[in-house]
Amino acid sequence: MDTFAFRQPEMMEKLEVFEVDHPATQEFKLHRLAELEWEHPAKLHFISIDFTKESLVTALNNLSSYEPKVKSFFNWLGVINFLSREEAFATLCSITEIVPMGSMIVFDYLDTDAFVPEKMSPYIRELKEFLLKIDEPIIQASIHQH
Ligand SMILES: C[S@@+](CC[C@H](N)C(=O)[O-])C[C@H]1O[C@@H](n2cnc3c(N)ncnc32)[C@H](O)[C@@H]1O
Numbered sequence: 642m643d644t645f646a647f648r649q650p651e652m653m654e655k656l657e658v659f660e661v662d663h664p665a666t667q668e669f670k671l672h673r674l675a676e677l678e679w680e681h682p683a684k685l686h687f688i689s690i691d692f693t694k695e696s697l698v699t700a701l702n703n704l705s706s707y708e709p710k711v712k713s714f715f716n717w718l719g720v721i722n723f724l725s726r727e728e729a730f731a732t733l734c735s736i737t738e739i740v741p742m743g744s745m746i747v748f749d750y751l752d753t754d755a756f757v758p759e760k761m762s763p764y765i766r767e768l769k770e771f772l773l774k775i776d777e778p779i780i781q782a783s784i785h786q787h
Contacts, residue, residue, distance in 0.1 A: 642662075642666065642670050643660060643662075643716070645658065645660075645716070646658050646660065646681075646682050646684075646685040647679065647682075650682070653682040653683075653684055653685065654684075656684060657684045657686065657706060657707075657708075657711075658682075658684060658685050658686065659686045659688055659701065659704070659707060660685060660686065660687050660688065661688045661689075661690060661697065661700075662687075662688075662689060663689075663690075663691055663692075663723075664689045664690070664691060667687060667689040668689070671687065686704060686706050686707075688700050688701070688704070692720075692724055692728055692732050693724065693725075693728050696731075696732075696735055697732055697735060697736065698735040698736065698738060698739050701739065702739070709739045709740070709741075710741060711741070712740070712741055712743045712744050713740050713741075713744045713745075714744065714745050714746075714747075715736060715740075715744070715745070715746040715747070715748075716746075716747055717746060717747065717748035718747060718748065718749050719749065720748070721748055721749065721750045722750060722751055722779045722780065723777060723778075723779065723780060724780060725780055729750075733746070733748075751765070751779070756769075
């Protein structure tokens with residue numbers, strides 16, 4: 642779970658942060674924050690959406706605190722492997738429709754070889770088994786070339 646807003650109090654004085662999670666993850670996260678009694682930074686906004694069913698752009702546009710004219714930085718680490726190739730591209734394309742020039746995105750994804758059984762590293766094998774066990778399977782379609 643991302644913890645940027647809680648790790649960077651100085652930056653939270655200058656930035657509006659929109660923390661986007663799958664509804665199940667965000668429900669768990671908010672519950673955990675309540676248990677810990679951590680105060681939410683004033684400029685932290687939670688968005689709960691499922692990229693396989695909903696549009697990030699629509700969710701952002703529905704928020705009065707989101708200002709589309711302001712340059713934005715999108716941190717999309719550790720997410721693409723849970724989406725199909727089409728869902729990943731749909732989200733990436735939709736972001737380009739709303740952000741001004743000079744905005745940035747960082748994302749990661751697994752190499753096309755990652756799931757070829759004879760090339761699979763022990764780390765990926767373990768990760769794949771673990772994520773399957775907790776019902777968050779890595780979607781192999783997202784990393785294979787079509
Ligand atoms: C491994 S965590 C990465 C969290 C954070 N980006 C980081 O780098 O610490 C995976 C994230 O993917 C999100 N995620 C997985 N599937 C998703 C989906 N279908 N729609 C939206 N978010 C999803 C989860 O909510 C979770 O926040």
